[in-house]
Amino acid sequence: MTEPRDASYVFPHRHLLGLKDYSKEDILHVLDQTDNFLEILNRPIPKIPTLRDKTIVNLFYENSTRTRISFEMAQKRMGADVVNFSSSASSVSKGESLKDTIRNIESMKIDMVVVRHPSPGTPHFISRCVDAAILNAGDGAHEHPTQALLDMFSMRQRLGRLAGLKVVIIGDITHSRVVRSNIIGLTRVGAEVVLCGPRTMMPLFVEEMGVRVSYNLEECLEWCDVAMALRIQMERQEGALFPSTREYHERFGIKKRHLREFPNFAIMHPGPINRGVELESEVADHPRAIILNQVTNGLAVRMAALYLLSGGKRG
Amino acid sequence: MAQTLLTAEDLDRTYMRLAHQFVEPFDDLDTLAIIGMQTRGVDIARRIHDIIKERFSVDLPLGVLDTTFYRDDFRTKMRMPSVQITDIPFDLFGKDLILVDDVLYTGRTVRSAMDALMSFGRPASVRFCCMVDRGHRELPVTADYVGIYVPTHLNEEIRVLTKEQDGREAVLVVTKEEESGT
Numbered sequence: 001m002t003e004p005r006d007a008s009y010v011f012p013h014r015h016l017l018g019l020k021d022y023s024k025e026d027i028l029h030v031l032d033q034t035d036n037f038l039e040i041l042n043r044p045i046p047k048i049p050t051l052r053d054k055t056i057v058n059l060f061y062e063n064s065t066r067t068r069i070s071f072e073m074a075q076k077r078m079g080a081d082v083v084n085f086s087s088s089a090s091s092v093s094k095g096e097s098l099k100d101t102i103r104n105i106e107s108m109k110i111d112m113v114v115v116r117h118p119s120p121g122t123p124h125f126i127s128r129c130v131d132a133a134i135l136n137a138g139d140g141a142h143e144h145p146t147q148a149l150l151d152m153f154s155m156r157q158r159l160g161r162l163a164g165l166k167v168v169i170i171g172d173i174t175h176s177r178v179v180r181s182n183i184i185g186l187t188r189v190g191a192e193v194v195l196c197g198p199r200t201m202m203p204l205f206v207e208e209m210g211v212r213v214s215y216n217l218e219e220c221l222e223w224c225d226v227a228m229a230l231r232i233q234m235e236r237q238e239g240a241l242f243p244s245t246r247e248y249h250e251r252f253g254i255k256k257r258h259l260r261e262f263p264n265f266a267i268m269h270p271g272p273i274n275r276g277v278e279l280e281s282e283v284a285d286h287p288r289a290i291i292l293n294q295v296t297n298g299l300a301v302r303m304a305a306l307y308l309l310s311g312g313k314r315g
Numbered sequence: 316m317a318q319t320l321l322t323a324e325d326l327d328r329t330y331m332r333l334a335h336q337f338v339e340p341f342d343d344l345d346t347l348a349i350i351g352m353q354t355r356g357v358d359i360a361r362r363i364h365d366i367i368k369e370r371f372s373v374d375l376p377l378g379v380l381d382t383t384f385y386r387d388d389f390r391t392k393m394r395m396p397s398v399q400i401t402d403i404p405f406d407l408f409g410k411d412l413i414l415v416d417d418v419l420y421t422g423r424t425v426r427s428a429m430d431a432l433m434s435f436g437r438p439a440s441v442r443f444c445c446m447v448d449r450g451h452r453e454l455p456v457t458a459d460y461v462g463i464y465v466p467t468h469l470n471e472e473i474r475v476l477t478k479e480q481d482g483r484e485a486v487l488v489v490t491k492e493e494e495s496g497t
Contacts, residue, residue: 011394049385308395
């Protein structure tokens with residue numbers, strides 16, 4: 001599965017702010033390393049001491065269940081000391097600025113920060129304020145690099161390759177940071193990407209990122225190797241971008257009959273699934289769905305990213 | 316300048332001796348298993364494994380171990396070393412393991428390998444085999460089976476060449492200053 005690469009390659013990054021900064025070689029290096037972290041999770045004692053001298057802060061300004069748990073578990077599996085911060089239970093509610101919060105936390109000698117924030121560019125801002133390694137766990141509708149890495153890892157695991165792979169991403173393209181990171185990553189490693197969704201959820205000029213756009217789900221499913229359904233973000237639907245979830249499901253939901261009609265594509269979903277909206281319930285539970293593999297792989301990808309960025313002494 | 320310590324012919328005999336030493340203390344070989352340490356220890360382990368298979372008609376369990384996660388020296392480096400495959404396809408419980416590496420030097424890699432092994436289970440015993448023991452230990456570690464003892468200077472480097480990595484077999488000693496001075 002892992003083809004040998006140039007032995008002189010050195011991973012050049014200090015942060016994971018977005019896949020925009022990562023070359024094809026960097027992305028493939030993270031994915032190759034992930035294979036070895038996956039093996040650790042299957043050991044009788046799935047714990048290694050590699051980060052035992054590191055302190056990591058998980059700075060979550062936005063709700064998150066699986067990403068936060070996945071990061072925290074990855075950190076604990078590698079022996080790091082972990083501090084969790086969520087905006088609701090902190091002095092953010094007393095009006096402290098982001099810069100002050102992060103500099104205060106840094107004074108407590110931290111090595112790495114995992115950050116999720118509703119404003120795009122927050123991780124980049126933090127990386128300029130402090131000396132720690134920064135990992136972006138989602139910034140607004142901008143990027144969510146570890147999600148895209150785990151998606152690519154899951155595709156390669158299931159289908160054996162990424163170059164030339166045909167991927168369709170279905171749903172709310174405009175509001176999705178997962179899509180943006182996936183487009184950057186997938187096109188860089190040589191996959192073909194088609195976006196599919198209601199016109200109200202399709203950004204203008206998105207073709208400039210090197211993808212195609214389609215409004216016909218059946219056409220896409222016939223063409224693709226992988227169909228990735230995105231979660232319809234109910235909390236962002238005040239603008240009424242589609243008439244009803246039933247109508248959305250009718251036009252853009254993957255249904256049981258699609259599995260019969262198009263026998264080849266694999267099904268992905270970043271979770272949490274709205275059953276009966278993006279995917280019919282039977283589709284989500286079908287053997288062709290690699291949704292739970294995505295969760296396991298997410299842990300391994302985050303371990304690999306934490307490992308690669310943990311080098312050296314800081315501050 | 317590289318000086319040859321063992322030729323391919325010498326190594327044939329050394330590998331043969333090590334294979335016999337591995338099986339010598341055992342009446343039956345049910346509990347014996349070999350684990351090679353990445354990178355060159357893996358090739359050496361496989362070489363010995365194959366000789367035992369040929370001579371004694373026993374296919375011993377063979378594992379591959381990467382100790383990167385347990386090392387104590389990478390914390391001072393800025394770049395993290397690449398992790399290699401670990402694959403131990405058998406249960407360690409009750410096994411008499413022989414851990415195989417190319418060069419025994421400071422002893423730090425062996426220490427990290429012991430840590431790594433213990434997270435896979437509880438073997439009955441662990442022995443250590445190295446192709447070259449070059450001295451300069453920093454930890455209280457010794458090898459049970461040694462291909463060749465070589466007293467070395469700190470500016471010398473020992474290279475164990477294997478067919479898989481280098482296309483030929485040999486043990487070389489290289490003096491570093493001369494190499495960089497040209």
